[in-house]
Structures are given as C-alpha cells and as structure tokens.
Amino acid sequence: MIYNSSMNDRPDISHSARASALAAELRSVAGKLKRRLQEQSSVGDLTSSQIAVLLRLEKEGPATASNLARAEGMRPQSMGSVIAPLEAAGLLSGTADPNDGRQTLLSLTEACRKLIQEGRAARQDWLSRSIAEKFSARDQERLASAIELLKRLVED
Amino acid sequence: MIYNSSMNDRPDISHSARASALAAELRSVAGKLKRRLQEQSSVGDLTSSQIAVLLRLEKEGPATASNLARAEGMRPQSMGSVIAPLEAAGLLSGTADPNDGRQTLLSLTEACRKLIQEGRAARQDWLSRSIAEKFSARDQERLASAIELLKRLVED
DNA sequence: CTAATATCAGGACAACTGATATAT
DNA sequence: CATATATCAGTTTTCCTGATATTA
Numbered sequence: 001m002i003y004n005s006s007m008n009d010r011p012d013i014s015h016s017a018r019a020s021a022l023a024a025e026l027r028s029v030a031g032k033l034k035r036r037l038q039e040q041s042s043v044g045d046l047t048s049s050q051i052a053v054l055l056r057l058e059k060e061g062p063a064t065a066s067n068l069a070r071a072e073g074m075r076p077q078s079m080g081s082v083i084a085p086l087e088a089a090g091l092l093s094g095t096a097d098p099n100d101g102r103q104t105l106l107s108l109t110e111a112c113r114k115l116i117q118e119g120r121a122a123r124q125d126w127l128s129r130s131i132a133e134k135f136s137a138r139d140q141e142r143l144a145s146a147i148e149l150l151k152r153l154v155e156d
Numbered sequence: 157m158i159y160n161s162s163m164n165d166r167p168d169i170s171h172s173a174r175a176s177a178l179a180a181e182l183r184s185v186a187g188k189l190k191r192r193l194q195e196q197s198s199v200g201d202l203t204s205s206q207i208a209v210l211l212r213l214e215k216e217g218p219a220t221a222s223n224l225a226r227a228e229g230m231r232p233q234s235m236g237s238v239i240a241p242l243e244a245a246g247l248l249s250g251t252a253d254p255n256d257g258r259q260t261l262l263s264l265t266e267a268c269r270k271l272i273q274e275g276r277a278a279r280q281d282w283l284s285r286s287i288a289e290k291f292s293a294r295d296q297e298r299l300a301s302a303i304e305l306l307k308r309l310v311e312d
Numbered sequence: 313c314t315a316a317t318a319t320c321a322g323g324a325c326a327a328c329t330g331a332t333a334t335a336t
Numbered sequence: 337c338a339t340a341t342a343t344c345a346g347t348t349t350t351c352c353t354g355a356t357a358t359t360a
Contacts, residue, residue: 013275018296019288020278024211025303027193027204027283032229032310034190035327037183038349042328048183049350055180066317073188078351080319102317102359122176127183130309132175139305140174146302147181149295153286154188191351194325203326222341234327236343258335258341 040126045089049074049082051125054091054108058116062107064097073154091115196282201245205230205238207281210247210264214272218263220253229310247271 037048046054053068063071069079083106086092091112097103108116115121122128135143193204202210209224219227225235239262242248247268253259264272271277278284291299 015293015296016275016278016284016288018293019291020211020275020281020284021215022287022296022299022303023278023281023284024208024215026287026299027208028212028228029303029306029310030186030189030193031205031208033186033306035229036310037186038327041349047350049187052180052183052187055176056184059177059180064317072184073191074350075352076316076318077320077353081350100317100360104318119172119176122172122179125176125179127309128172128176128179131178131182132172134308135175135305137171137174140171140178142301143178143182143305145298146305147178147185149291149299149302150185150189152290153283154185154192194351198325205326220341230326231328232340232342233329233344237326240343256336256341260342 037127043126044124046086047082048127050086051121053079053082053086054112054116054121057092057106057108058113062105064103064105066103068106193283200280202242203238204283206242207277209235209238209242210268210272210277213248213262213264214269218261220259220261222259224262 041047049072052072056068056071057063065079065083066076068083069076072079083092087094090109092106093109094104094106097105131140131143197203205228208228212224212227213219221235221239222232224239225232228235239248243250246265248262249265250260250262253261287296287299
C-alpha cells in the first residue's frame with residue numbers, strides 16, 4: 001500500500017468502492033462470456049479450451065501437455081482430457097521426446113494446420129467471428145490492451 | 157460491412173486474422189479468470205454468480221428471479237439454484253408480489269445490506285480485492301472501458 | 313530417493329434441458 | 337387457452353483431487 005493510513009482510516013474508500021463495482025460488472029460479463037463460449041462449443045465440435053490449445057500450438061509450436069496446462073492455467077490432468085479428443089480427431093499427434101521419455105511432444109497434424117490456415121477454423125469460431133464483425137480496427141486495438149489488463153488480473 | 161469486397165476477394169484478411177489472434181488470447185484469459193473465480197468461491201461460501209446477484213440487487217433494487225436471470229444471461233432454472241442458498245443463508249428474502257401472484261420479488265436482507273456497506277463483502281471478494289490492489293485509478297478507468305467492450309461482445 | 317510427466321478413477325460444481333404447478 | 341413465473345428432477349460439461357506408473 002502506498003497510501004498512508006495513519007492520518008485517515010479510509011484513505012481509499014472510493015478506490016475500493018470503484019474496484020468493487022468494476023468487479024461486479026466484470027464478473028457478470030465474464031459469466032456471460034463463459035456461457036456464450038460454452039453454448040457455441042456444442043454447435044461445432046471443439047470446446048473453448050480445445051480451440052485455445054490448437055491456436056497456441058499453431059502460434060508457438062509443439063509443446064507437452066504439462067506445458068500447455070501451465071500456459072492455460074489449469075492442471076495437467078485437466079489438460080489431458082482436453083487433448084484426448086483432439087488426438088482422436090486426428091488434429092493433434094504426439095511423439096515421444098527422444099531425450100526425455102516421460103514427455104510426449106504434441107504438434108498439429110498437417111490436416112489441422114491446413115484447416116487453420118484456410119481460416120475455416122476461425123470462421124467457424126464464434127468468438128473470432130464476433131470480434132471481426134463487431135469491432136473496428138480501432139476497437140480491436142482497444143481490446144488488445146484490455147486483454148493485457150485482464151492478464152495482469154489473473155496472474156499470481 | 158464498410159469495406160467494399162467487389163474489387164478484392166480478401167479485403168480484410170488482416171482484420172480477421174487479428175480478430176482470430178485476439179480471440180485466442182481472450183479465450184485463454186477468460187478461461188483462467190473463470191477458473192480463478194471458481195477456486196476462490198470454494199474459499200468463501202459464495203459463488204461468482206451469487207456475488208453478481210447480490211451486487212446487482214444492491215445497485216438496482218429488488219427484482220424477480222427471472223429478471224435476474226435475464227440480466228445475467230442465464231436460464232431462470234439456473235438462477236433458481238443460484239438464489240436458493242442465498243435465501244437459506246438469510247442474505248436474500250423473497251416476498252410475493254401483491255399484484256402478480258406468480259412473481260416473488262427478491263430483496264437484500266438488512267444483514268446483507270450491512271455486510272455490503274461495511275465493505276466486508278468486497279474485502280472478502282478476491283476479484284474486488286485484486287482490482288483494488290493491482291490497478292491504479294487510471295487502470296481502473298481503462299478496465300471500465302474494457303468491460304464496455306466485452307459487453308458488446310456478449311450481446312446478441 | 314526425489315522430482316517431473318502422464319494417465320486413470322471418482323467427484324464437485326455450475327450450467328443445461330425437460331416437465332409440472334400455478335397464476336395472469 | 338396461451339403466456340409467464342417458479343420449481344423439481346435429471347443430465348452434461350469442465351475442471352478438480354487423489355492415486356499410480358514411468359522415467360530423469
């Protein structure tokens with residue numbers, strides 16, 4: 001705390017009151033977003049977490065299940081059940097790391113990479129589509145900095 | 157669409173590519189936020205949805221379960237199970253609407269109102285606390301406009 | 313032996329759908 | 337009778353915890 005509270009018991013009442021109001025709104029919109037993503041995932045066949053994984057692998061290259069779990073802030077066991085259907089669908093393939101037998105390095109299959117590059121995946125994706133449709137280039141910039149803000153919030 | 161696509165098949169490739177990248181990041185951070193809210197709710201005794209309901213009632217006055225459900229973008233049945241524990245805990249009380257016997261108007265109990273006004277609820281709330289601690293007044297303003305952006309996204 | 317990875321099994325939670333009772 | 341509210345019951349989804357095998 002930067003504020004000196006020795007001369008005043010409530011130096012930041014409005015600061016925390018504002019925080020509380022913002023929290024309420026953020027909680028509400030986060031809930032809606034969550035439900036929206038979920039309801040859309042039943043339309044296609046990929047869940048939100050699965051799309052997040054695919055796009056991360058596409059952007060940052062092969063990774064292990066544990067790596068992905070850490071990146072997404074979830075447990076390795078949970079990531080396992082996110083990944084399993086993707087492997088079954090032939091979108092992901094795992095090869096054992098020759099240097100470390102414990103690890104299985106996951107990478108996108110050629111079929112999946114093609115799907116993403118053709119933009120088909122994005123067009124099927126409700127969130128990508130909504131952002132493209134509803135947000136101008138200027139708004140997309142604003143969204144980008146908003147996301148940085150949210151990242152700070154969910155960090156430790 | 158403002159762009160004229162008659163002279164070019166892909167006038168907004170970068171626009172939608174950017175949208176797709178933003179979607180990936182937003183999805184990721186939304187997932188983390190969701191998990192964070194959930195893990196915190198098991199510490200206290202109120203879920204994220206429940207806090208959202210309490211703060212909404214405090215801000216906007218009494219409402220019916222269906223009203224609240226619409227406001228939060230969920231089904232009335234789901235809202236029912238959000239509300240039930242709150243009534244049981246004595247934070248909410250429902251009185252039958254004299255004009256419309258179907259409706260039960262929910263309002264905060266005095267105990268709950270006091271809790272909120274004392275700021276105890278907010279201090280116990282991880283999200284409020286994080287926002288207050290991590291964000292300067294300037295950042296809170298940025299967050300406020302970010303939330304407006306997200307609201308547009310989850311709207312129909 | 314300790315640490316990290318992966319996986320299996322069971323459970324909790326928050327939302328959903330469908331059905332029913334009641335009041336308008 | 338059609339509509340809106342509330343509630344009961346059952347299901348699904350996603351993530352969790354705990355336990356075990358394997359390799360470094």
